[in-house]
Amino acid sequence: MPLPEYRRRYDTGVHGMRIGLTGGIAAGKSTVAARLAGLGAFLIDYDALAHAVVEPGGAALPEIVGAFGADALNADGTLNRAWMAEHVFGPSAAPGAREHLDGIEHPLIYREAERLEQQERASRPHAVIVHDIPLLAEVIDSIPFRFDRIVTVEAPEETRIERMIETRGMTRRQACDRIRHQSSEAQRRAIANDVIDSDQPLEQMFEQVDRLYSQWNEKA
Numbered sequence: 001m002p003l004p005e006y007r008r009r010y011d012t013g014v015h016g017m018r019i020g021l022t023g024g025i026a027a028g029k030s031t032v033a034a035r036l037a038g039l040g041a042f043l044i045d046y047d048a049l050a051h052a053v054v055e056p057g058g059a060a061l062p063e064i065v066g067a068f069g070a071d072a073l074n075a076d077g078t079l080n081r082a083w084m085a086e087h088v089f090g091p092s093a094a095p096g097a098r099e100h101l102d103g104i105e106h107p108l109i110y111r112e113a114e115r116l117e118q119q120e121r122a123s124r125p126h127a128v129i130v131h132d133i134p135l136l137a138e139v140i141d142s143i144p145f146r147f148d149r150i151v152t153v154e155a156p157e158e159t160r161i162e163r164m165i166e167t168r169g170m171t172r173r174q175a176c177d178r179i180r181h182q183s184s185e186a187q188r189r190a191i192a193n194d195v196i197d198s199d200q201p202l203e204q205m206f207e208q209v210d211r212l213y214s215q216w217n218e219k220a
């Protein structure tokens with residue numbers, strides 16, 4: 001059976017590998033990403049890009065104010081992230097609010113990701129480039145990149161809720177809201193070539209990451 005388009009491999013030897021890294025919130029994606037960067041991968045962190053496009057002066061902020069009103073801003077003109085989170089993930093969020101915000105930010109994020117990738121390829125044509133994309137399963141049909149391999153990092157929902165409460169100061173309700181607005185583990189697994197279980201001890205998880213990186217690096 002032919003591979004779905006998003007799993008299509010590039011011609012090896014011509015391009016380095018492009019990896020899609022995903023996972024539910026607080027599953028351990030950043031931990032895996034940091035390990036890959038330590039091994040030599042070039043990381044493109046979509047959460048960081050999402051933060052950059054809403055900086056004052058960033059292209060998304062005027063559009064967000066246009067769509068959600070000036071209440072979306074703090075007094076100093078920065079995005080009020082807690083307010084915004086409540087209005088897109090919270091129990092009284094308007095239908096379609098999250099999709100509207102995504103529609104403003106995502107095209108800008110993709111443009112910047114492409115620029116970063118091209119810059120890296122110019123100096124390291126065979127680098128393993130990892131796109132760290134929390135919402136990859138949601139955007140798989142619209143994102144303007146195809147991936148040689150997709151990896152998802154997974155941990156049980158309860159573990160992730162506990163991590164969000166303990167390390168991010170979220171309430172249980174906020175943690176559950178965020179999870180409810182994301183694809184399911186089954187949907188992420190369905191697009192992935194490999195699954196990293198972050199419920200295993202860190203050492204073991206890193207061994208799995210190291211093995212994957214060696215495989216990709218051989219093919220790059």
Ligand SMILES: CC(C)(COP(=O)(O)OP(=O)(O)OC[C@H]1O[C@@H](n2cnc3c(N)ncnc32)[C@H](O)[C@@H]1O)[C@@H](O)C(=O)NCCC(=O)NCCS
Nearest residue numbers: 025046047050081084085088098101102105134135181182
């Ligand atoms: C709503 C916002 C302001 C809330 O900010 P906050 O500081 O609370 O969260 P932060 O941006 O650091 O994201 C933390 C995690 O929340 C989850 N998350 C973020 N945005 C979304 C979304 N639109 N849908 C589902 N989950 C999301 C992801 O797992 C992400 O890793 C912010 O998340 C945002 O601008 N989101 C829209 C852009 C987006 O899609 N970002 C994800 C990367 S592409």
Ligand SMILES: Nc1ncnc2c1ncn2[C@@H]1O[C@H](COP(=O)(O)OP(=O)(O)OP(=O)(O)O)[C@@H](O)[C@H]1O
Nearest residue numbers: 024025026027028029030031163198200201202205
């Ligand atoms: N194998 C593991 N064993 C124990 N704790 C882990 C493991 N992997 C990750 N963690 C811990 O889980 C927490 C969440 O990890 P991390 O920040 O990497 O998640 P994330 O998926 O990037 O989150 P987000 O979706 O918010 O970006 C961190 O405190 C991290 O140290």
